[in-house]
Amino acid sequence: MTSRPSGGTTPRPPWQTPEYRAIAVVFVLHGAVAGTLATRIPWIQDRLGLSPAVLGFALLCPSIGAFTAMPTASRLAHRIGERRATRLLIALWCGAIALPALAPAPVFLFAAMLLFGATAGMSDVVMNAHAVSVERHLRRSVMSGLHGLWCVGSLVAGGIGILAAHARVDARLHLGLVAAVLLAAGAAAGRGLLHVRPAPEAPAPRRFALPTKAVLGIGLVGFCATFAEGASADWTAVYLTEVGDAGPGLAAASYTIFMSCMAGTRLAGDRLVRRLGPDRVVRCGGVVAVLGGVLVVASRAPWPAIAGFALLGVGVATVVPLVFAAAGDLGATPGEGVAGVATITYLSGLTAPAVTGWTAGALSYPAAFGLITCVVAVMTVTAGALRPRGGGTSAPASEPAEGALR
Structure with a gap:
C-alpha cells in the first residue's frame, strides 16, 4: 500500500510527491501536442492545396473522433488499469501528432485527424480519471493546477511551433521530432504514475459510457x-x-x-x-x-x-x-x-x-x-x-473513496 499522511502530520505539498509529478508531466505533454499541431495547420493547408471548406472539414474531424471514442475510454481503463491505459493512450496521442503532416492527400488527412482526435479524447478521459485517483490519494484538490499545466504546455509548444513555422522548418521534420521527444518524456513519466486497483465491489464500466x-x-x-x-x-x-x-x-x-x-x-x-x-x-x-x-x-x-x-x-x-x-x-x-x-x-x-x-x-x-x-x-x-457530496476531494476524508492504492 502507498503510504498516506497520518492524522497528526501535515501532508506534503502535491509537487513533492512522485505520483503528482508524473500526472503533471502527462498533462503538460497533452497540452504540448495540442499547441504544436495548431501552429502547423497553415503548412498542411499549403502543401495539400486545401480550400477553406476542405480545411474546415479536416479541422472538424478531431472533434468527431474524440466525441466518438471518448465514451469507450473508461472501459479500456477498467480492463488494463488506469496506469497502463494512461501510459498507452498518452503515447498514442504523442505519436499521432506526426500523422497529419505525412498525409499525401485530403482523404488521408481526414483519417489522420480522426485518429488524432480519438487518441486525444481517450487520453483526456483516462488522464483526468487518474488525476481524480491522485486527488483521492493526496486528499486535496490538484485538478485545477493540472489543467493549468496543460495550458502552460500548450502555450510553450505553440511558441516553439511559431518559431519553427517562421524559420520555414518542414512540418514533417518538426512534428516528427516533437513526437519523438514527447514519447520519450511520456514513457519516463509513466513509470511514476499511481497504481490503482478498483474496489472489489466496483461494477465494470459500461462499454459506451454516456452521462448518467x-x-x-x-x-x-x-x-x-x-x-x-x-x-x-x-x-x-x-x-x-x-x-x-x-x-x-x-x-x-x-x-x-x-x-x-x-x-x-x-x-x-x-x-x-x-x-x-x-x-x-x-x-x-x-x-x-x-x-x-x-x-x-x-x-x-x-x-x-x-x-x-x-x-x-x-x-x-x-x-x-x-x-x-x-x-x-x-x-x-x-x-x-x-x-x-x-x-x-x-x-x-x-x-x-x-x-x-x-x-x-x-x-x-x-x-x-x-x-x-x-x-x-x-x-x-x-x-x-x-457541491461536495461527502467523498469529494475538497472535503476531509480519511481514505480514498474508491479502490486500493499501492
Whole structure:
C-alpha cells in the first residue's frame, strides 16, 4: 500500500510527491501536442492545396473522433488499469501528432485527424480519471493546477511551433521530432504514475459510457463553461478586429492574453478550492465572467474588450477541472464519470464556435457575446451541482473513496 499522511502530520505539498509529478508531466505533454499541431495547420493547408471548406472539414474531424471514442475510454481503463491505459493512450496521442503532416492527400488527412482526435479524447478521459485517483490519494484538490499545466504546455509548444513555422522548418521534420521527444518524456513519466486497483465491489464500466442522471447536472455547468471558453478562444481576435478596430498584432495578442489568464488562474485555483469549496469558486468565477462578458459587449475599443476577454478567461478557468473532479467522484468509476461529463463538454466545444458565428452573422458580434454572457450566467446559477457530496476531494476524508492504492 502507498503510504498516506497520518492524522497528526501535515501532508506534503502535491509537487513533492512522485505520483503528482508524473500526472503533471502527462498533462503538460497533452497540452504540448495540442499547441504544436495548431501552429502547423497553415503548412498542411499549403502543401495539400486545401480550400477553406476542405480545411474546415479536416479541422472538424478531431472533434468527431474524440466525441466518438471518448465514451469507450473508461472501459479500456477498467480492463488494463488506469496506469497502463494512461501510459498507452498518452503515447498514442504523442505519436499521432506526426500523422497529419505525412498525409499525401485530403482523404488521408481526414483519417489522420480522426485518429488524432480519438487518441486525444481517450487520453483526456483516462488522464483526468487518474488525476481524480491522485486527488483521492493526496486528499486535496490538484485538478485545477493540472489543467493549468496543460495550458502552460500548450502555450510553450505553440511558441516553439511559431518559431519553427517562421524559420520555414518542414512540418514533417518538426512534428516528427516533437513526437519523438514527447514519447520519450511520456514513457519516463509513466513509470511514476499511481497504481490503482478498483474496489472489489466496483461494477465494470459500461462499454459506451454516456452521462448518467447524476452527471448531467455537473455536465450542464461544464457545458456552459466550455461554451464560453471555446467561443472566446476562437473569436477573440476576430471580435477585436471587427468591433474594436484592432490591428493584426494586437488582435492576435488578445488570444495569448486570454489563454495566459486562464493558465494563471488554473495554477492558483487549487488553493481557492481548498479554502472555499468547488461550488463557491465556480460561482465567484461566474460573476467575474459575467462582468467580463458585459465589458466585451459594451466595448468598441481594443483594450476594454481585451480586459473583458481576460475576465472571461479568469472566470471560466477553473470550471472544467472541477467538473471533471466532481464527475469522477460521482461515476461508478472515476473513468466512467469523467467520460460522461467529457462527452458533454466536447459537444459544447464542438458547437460553440459555430453558434457564435451564426449569431454574429444573423445579428452582430456584440449580440453573439451577449448570448455567451447569458450562458455564463446559467453556469453561475447552477454551480451548486459541484457541491461536495461527502467523498469529494475538497472535503476531509480519511481514505480514498474508491479502490486500493499501492
